[in-house]
Amino acid sequence: xxxxxxxxxxxxxxxxxxxxxxxxxxxxxxxxxxxxSIGDGTVASVASTPYRLFExxxxxxxxxxxxxxxxxxTGPDLDRFADNGFDQRFKLVLPLPGVxxxxxxxxxxxxxxxxxxxxxxxxxxxTYTVRAVRPERREVDVDVVLHGDNGPVSQWxxxxxxxxxxxFVGPDAWxxxxxxxxxxRPHPGAEFLLAGDETAVPATTSxxxxxxxxxxxxVLLEVPHAADVLPVEHPPGVRVTWLPxxxxxxxxxxxxxxxxxxxxxxxxxxxxxxxRLRDIDVDTDLLWEVPATATDGxxxxxxxxxxxxxxxxxxxVTDLGVDRRSVAFMGYWRLGRGHPL
Ligand SMILES: Cc1cc2nc3c(=O)[nH]c(=O)nc-3n(C[C@H](O)[C@H](O)[C@H](O)COP(=O)(O)OP(=O)(O)OC[C@H]3O[C@@H](n4cnc5c(N)ncnc54)[C@H](O)[C@@H]3O)c2cc1C
Numbered sequence: 109x110x111x112x113x114x115x116x117x118x119x120x121x122x123x124x125x126x127x128x129x130x131x132x133x134x135x136x137x138x139x140x141x142x143x144x145s146i147g148d149g150t151v152a153s154v155a156s157t158p159y160r161l162f163e164x165x166x167x168x169x170x171x172x173x174x175x176x177x178x179x180x181x182t183g184p185d186l187d188r189f190a191d192n193g194f195d196q197r198f199k200l201v202l203p204l205p206g207v208x209x210x211x212x213x214x215x216x217x218x219x220x221x222x223x224x225x226x227x228x229x230x231x232x233x234x235t236y237t238v239r240a241v242r243p244e245r246r247e248v249d250v251d252v253v254l255h256g257d258n259g260p261v262s263q264w265x266x267x268x269x270x271x272x273x274x275x276f277v278g279p280d281a282w283x284x285x286x287x288x289x290x291x292x293r294p295h296p297g298a299e300f301l302l303a304g305d306e307t308a309v310p311a312t313t314s315x316x317x318x319x320x321x322x323x324x325x326x327v328l329l330e331v332p333h334a335a336d337v338l339p340v341e342h343p344p345g346v347r348v349t350w351l352p353x354x355x356x357x358x359x360x361x362x363x364x365x366x367x368x369x370x371x372x373x374x375x376x377x378x379x380x381x382x383x384r385l386r387d388i389d390v391d392t393d394l395l396w397e398v399p400a401t402a403t404d405g406x407x408x409x410x411x412x413x414x415x416x417x418x419x420x421x422x423x424x425v426t427d428l429g430v431d432r433r434s435v436a437f438m439g440y441w442r443l444g445r446g447h448p449l
Contacts, residue, residue, distance in 0.1 A: 155282035159289075161201070162186060163209060166272040167247060169265075173336040175306055177252050177265050178239070181274065189248055190279035190287060191241035193318040195311035195411075197289045198278035200250065202232040202264055209275050231275075232260040235440075237310040238278065248276065251310040259446065291398040291409065291436050298407035298434075300325035301373055303366050303420060305358060305412035306332060307440045315409075316342040326369050330362035330412070358443060359416035366410075366420050373406050374428050385425055385432070390414035395439030403433045414439030 164183035172178050190196075203209060211229060212222060222230060240249040252265040264274070279287035292315050294300050302312050302325065309329055316327065317340075324345040331337065334352040342348055351361035388395050395414040408424055410417050421437040424430040 153282060154284050155280045158279060158283045158285065158287040159198075159277055160188075160280040161209070161212070162189060162276045162278055164248070164274060164276055166268050166270050166274070168270060169268050172251065172338060173333070175253055175255075175332045175336045176309070176338065177254055177268075178249055179252055179265055179268055180247055180249050181276070182246050184246070186241075186246035186248055187243040188281050189238075189241055189243065189276070190281040190283070191243065192238075192279060192287060192290060194290045194292045194315050195409075196238045196279065196287075196314075197235050197291075197311075198238055198276050199233050200236045200261060201275040201277060202260055203273055203275070204229065204231050208273070233277075234259075234261045236261075237314060239310045239314060243281070248278070253306045253309075291411075291438055293398065293400065293436065294407035294409075295401070295403065295434070298405075299373060300407040300409065301328070301366070301370060302326070302409045303328040303362060303412075304410065304440075305330045305362060305416065306336065307413075308411035309336075309338065311411060313338065313340045316340055316346065316348070319343050319346065326373065328362060328365045328369060330359070330365075358413045359419065362412070362416060363419055363423075367423060370406070370408075370424055370428055370430070374430055385422060388418060390418055390439060390442055391445065395437065397432075398436045398438065399433045401433070403431045405434055406430050408435045408437075410436065411438040411440050414442040 162183050162185060164181035164186060167180045167182040169180070170178045201209065201212075204211075207229065209231065211225075212231065222233070236250050236252070238248060239251045240247075242248075252261065254266050255262045257263040257266070264272075279289065292311075300323075302308075302315065304312055306329075309331065312327060312329060319342070321343050322345065323343045325347075327342070327346060327348040328351060329348070330351040330353060332353055334354065336352065337350040340348060349365065351365055353361055395418055408430060410420050410424075417437050417439050421435060424435055425432045
């Protein structure tokens with residue numbers, strides 16, 4: 109598969125080098141810009157950091173299904189939010205009552221300073237996927253999984269109304285290099301397996317929309333209910349299978365489906381001998397590895413609840429011999445634990 113897409117990104121077509129999801133090498137204040145001479149001598153403004161903080165307001169919300177809420181935000185400088193497509197991630201920052209975002213200040217050390225703040229001054233920050241960007245309308249969509257009032261973002265989203273203020277730390281279109289934050293990086297021509305739970309649905313559907321017409325692969329998505337199956341556009345060579353849990357445990361349908369599908373896919377691709385994997389404690393460590401350059405054979409992209417993703421990765425790499433350099437695995441959240449960011 110060639111990553112030339114049917115979507116025109118504002119930044120590099122090939123996804124940028126992976127960065128850890130918690131590494132916020134971003135600037136909270138409007139990014140320092142400088143003037144630079146380009147091409148024919150035109151002077152343009154460029155940003156010096158790949159990410160910047162966009163203060164935005166809810167324009168509208170739309171319930172897509174029992175579990176998914178689309179939140180559309182707008183902001184004066186959202187025409188500067190880069191549209192990289194694929195699984196581009198960003199940070200959603202909630203305001204603190206009576207404080208907002210002003211105390212976060214600016215500078216590239218935003219994250220370090222946020223960490224040093226006392227608890228009561230630390231805005232809740234969580235990672236989400238950019239679902240759509242419409243720079244001409246200064247709009248960005250995010251599809252939020254509603255999982256009750258036990259998490260600040262889920263709680264916020266379920267009550268969000270127009271003009272509610274929030275902040276996005278997202279890719280700055282004025283930055284001339286790679287932004288990072290895209291995990292889907294198959295090698296050219298790869299047949300792929302995308303597997304995830306409801307939190308990976310926004311990323312997966314966005315990836316599918318970016319694929320070239322000759323893409324080939326299998327997509328397995330576990331969602332809470334049958335009514336959470338969303339319409340999704342995809343190339344003819346890609347099969348999308350929805351796996352409603354209908355009250356079952358996380359992974360109950362995804363794990364057997366991945367096993368069954370992967371056995372079939374790897375039968376036709378090169379395998380490697382049994383590979384040893386460092387054991388990762390999903391309750392204390394971040395489950396995250398995104399190969400920068402995938403190798404031959406099956407390419408797998410796995411995202412969702414960390415315990416489930418760990419099981420899937422072990423199965424693919426250790427049991428089936430899929431090259432670990434072709435397996436991107438991302439613990440998007442951990443059952444029973446607040447996300448660190
Ligand atoms: C790169 C990346 C991209 C992501 N993209 C999206 C996205 O587009 N849409 C999306 O909805 N999520 C996405 N997530 C997952 C999201 O960041 C987490 O679900 C996050 O924990 C939600 O924050 P919260 O404030 O609602 O709950 P938290 O405060 O983080 O957690 C509170 C409690 O809720 C539980 N919990 C968290 N998420 C869920 C869930 N989905 N279902 C059931 N229980 C849960 C936790 O185990 C904990 O017990 C993404 C994560 C990453 C790392």
